[in-house]
Amino acid sequence: MNNEPLLALRNARVRYPGAFEPVLENLDFELCTGQRVGLVGPNGSGKTSLLLTLVGLVSLDQGELLFQGRAVRTKADIAALRRTVGLVFQNPDDQLFSPTVLEDVAFGPLNLGCSQAEALERSLVLLHELNLAHLAHRQPHTLSGGQKRLISLAVVLVMQPSVLLLDEPTNDLDTRSRELVGRILANSSCTMVVASHDQALLASLTLRQFAMPAAS
Numbered sequence: 001m002n003n004e005p006l007l008a009l010r011n012a013r014v015r016y017p018g019a020f021e022p023v024l025e026n027l028d029f030e031l032c033t034g035q036r037v038g039l040v041g042p043n044g045s046g047k048t049s050l051l052l053t054l055v056g057l058v059s060l061d062q063g064e065l066l067f068q069g070r071a072v073r074t075k076a077d078i079a080a081l082r083r084t085v086g087l088v089f090q091n092p093d094d095q096l097f098s099p100t101v102l103e104d105v106a107f108g109p110l111n112l113g114c115s116q117a118e119a120l121e122r123s124l125v126l127l128h129e130l131n132l133a134h135l136a137h138r139q140p141h142t143l144s145g146g147q148k149r150l151i152s153l154a155v156v157l158v159m160q161p162s163v164l165l166l167d168e169p170t171n172d173l174d175t176r177s178r179e180l181v182g183r184i185l186a187n188s189s190c191t192m193v194v195a196s197h198d199q200a201l202l203a204s205l206t207l208r209q210f211a212m213p214a215a216s
């Protein structure tokens with residue numbers, strides 16, 4: 001395991017437009033290759049904000065985001081980071097926008113330069129592995145909450161990222177689907193950050209927990 005952080009925040013501060021108090025302040029965070037970190041904290045403590053910051057979807061107003069030891073500043077830096085780091089959003093509706101599930105899953109591989117045939121093949125294989133193939137031709141907005149969550153995981157996994165950021169990946173899932181997601185993540189070789197209130201998932205997956213600092 002390489003000890004230089006793959007992804008890090010140094011002295012980060014994030015304040016949403018119009019908000020008086022910052023949501024993250026003086027925050028240091030490090031993720032090294034091969035680590036699996038559980039992100040824990042009460043509702044509203046900033047877990048989602050931290051994950052969004054780690055992929056450049058929320059910008060810092062102080063401090064630095066480092067990817068492979070280099071500061072992430074430009075759109076090109078963010079694009080390079082996103083080829084390696086995949087985020088599964090807390091709200092699946094933020095991740096699903098195509099007319100069908102299959103097109104949603106194939107969108108990422110197509111964007112990465114795969115041929116149409118290869119993107120569809122990869123997507124169908126993954127949907128089969130996740131027991132979701134029966135949903136391939138459904139419209140994403142007609143799916144149940146749990147089905148949407150599983151598809152949003154597929155949308156990220158199909159791009160084979162080396163780092164997975166997962167925001168409450170077992171919310172809305174029944175026992176069987178929770179176990180399936182737990183197994184998939186446990187068998188994955190990805191470096192991971194998992195924000196979750198699901199202590200069973202965190203205990204089975206992660207060795208280290210990062211507790212969001214309490215609000216001042």
Ligand SMILES: Nc1ncnc2c1ncn2[C@@H]1O[C@H](COP(=O)(O)OP(=O)(O)OP(=O)(O)O)[C@@H](O)[C@H]1O
Pocket residue numbers: 016017019023041042043044045046047048049050090
């Ligand atoms: N786009 C936004 N604009 C303004 N405030 C926001 C925005 N997104 C989040 N917040 C606020 O930032 C704080 C942290 O929210 P965040 O979603 O990061 O918390 P969380 O730890 O993920 O919570 P949960 O466990 O409920 O998912 C909350 O007070 C929230 O209201």
Ligand SMILES: [Mg+2]
Pocket residue numbers: 047048049090167
């Ligand atoms: Mg959240």
